[in-house]
Each structure stands twice: as structure tokens, then as C-alpha cells.
Amino acid sequence: MNKKIIIMSHCILNNNSKVRYINDEKRLEQNKEKQKFIKKIIDKDIGIIQLPCPEFTCYGSNRWGHVKDQFDTPHFRKHCRDLFKLCLEQIEEYINNGYEIKAIIGIEGSPTCGVTKTCRGNWKGELCGNKALSSTINSIKECKEQGIFIEEINKMLKEKNISIKIVGLDESNVEKILI
Numbered sequence: 001m002n003k004k005i006i007i008m009s010h011c012i013l014n015n016n017s018k019v020r021y022i023n024d025e026k027r028l029e030q031n032k033e034k035q036k037f038i039k040k041i042i043d044k045d046i047g048i049i050q051l052p053c054p055e056f057t058c059y060g061s062n063r064w065g066h067v068k069d070q071f072d073t074p075h076f077r078k079h080c081r082d083l084f085k086l087c088l089e090q091i092e093e094y095i096n097n098g099y100e101i102k103a104i105i106g107i108e109g110s111p112t113c114g115v116t117k118t119c120r121g122n123w124k125g126e127l128c129g130n131k132a133l134s135s136t137i138n139s140i141k142e143c144k145e146q147g148i149f150i151e152e153i154n155k156m157l158k159e160k161n162i163s164i165k166i167v168g169l170d171e172s173n174v175e176k177i178l179i
């Protein structure tokens with residue numbers, strides 16, 4: 001046992017939690033790359049802790065894709081904090097017993113788990129009868145900031161004076177990740 005642990009976003013290990021996607025082939029391809037990445041971690045005998053998926057646990061399997069602005073509510077932030085609480089206790093216990101938490105891995109571009117990139121946009125209101133629907137959808141833009149869950153994780157780690165590297169996994173370029 002080498003006493004090393006990596007904590008990762010839920011959907012790296014369980015693709016089923018993600019917003020349903022039209023291009024299933026692309027997703028299957030990305031999933032294969034993620035599986036290779038996970039295998040490398042297992043081969044190095046590094047333990048894996050899977051974070052809960054805040055979007056799935058809050059909105060379920062039939063949710064639409066959202067932007068960060070829609071998730072930026074007191075309730076969703078509290079939900080994220082509640083979900084991370086149990087993981088934080090485990091982190092403390094491992095650190096107190098000489099284990100190394102090598103990294104927390106989020107998902108680039110996610111409104112929830114993004115680490116250096118998330119998405120914002122003027123998304124709100126009814127879909128039916130919205131004559132400006134395409135311009136609403138097209139208001140989405142990539143932003144160089146964290147998703148809501150990663151922001152709350154950062155705050156909770158700071159509150160405990162715990163420093164852990166947080167890195168983002170780019171699902172279209174899994175190889176690029178450095179941990």
C-alpha cells in the first residue's frame with residue numbers, strides 16, 4: 001500500500017451521471033479514454049475516492065444541460081457543501097494518518113465541476129414559444145473560472161487549512177492531464 005489517494009468527479013468513473021448527450025458515439029469514445037486514465041491510476045496502486053455528482057443528486061437523470069449562472073443559488077451551493085462534507089472528513093482522517101491526497105480532479109467546462117473553465121450564458125425561462133430560443137442558447141460562453149462545486153470545495157478546504165492540488169480533466173483530451 002503506497003498511501004496515495006486521488007479524489008475525482010463522479011462522472012469520471014460513472015458516465016451515466018452526465019446530462020444525456022445527443023452524440024453518444026463521441027461520449028463512448030471519451031469514456032474509453034477515461035477508462036485508460038483510470039487504469040493508469042489503478043496500476044500505480046493509487047486509491048480512488050469518487051465524489052458525489054451534485055447535478056444528478058439535485059436534478060436527476062432527466063435534467064437539461066445548465067450554465068453556471070443557473071446553478072449559482074444558495075440552495076445548490078449548500079447542496080454541494082453538504083455532499084463534500086463526508087469526503088472532507090475522510091480527507092482529514094487520511095492526512096492525519098500519513099496518507100497523501102495527490103489531487104482532486106474535476107471536469108473542465110462543467111458549470112459544477114469545472115476547474116479552470118466553466119460555462120455561462122443568459123439561460124432562463126420557458127422553452128416553448130420562445131422566439132429568441134437560438135439566441136438564448138447561443139449566449140453560452142466559456143469562462144475561465146471554477147464551477148460551483150469546485151468553488152465550494154476550495155472554500156471548505158481553506159476553512160480547514162488543507163491544501164490539495166485541484167486539476168481539471170478535459171474530456172476531449174484526457175491524455176493532457178498532469179497529476
Ligand code: SF4
Nearest residue numbers: 010011053110112113
Ligand atoms: S461534471 Fe460534475 S456535475 Fe457534471 S456530471 Fe460530472 S460529476 Fe456530475
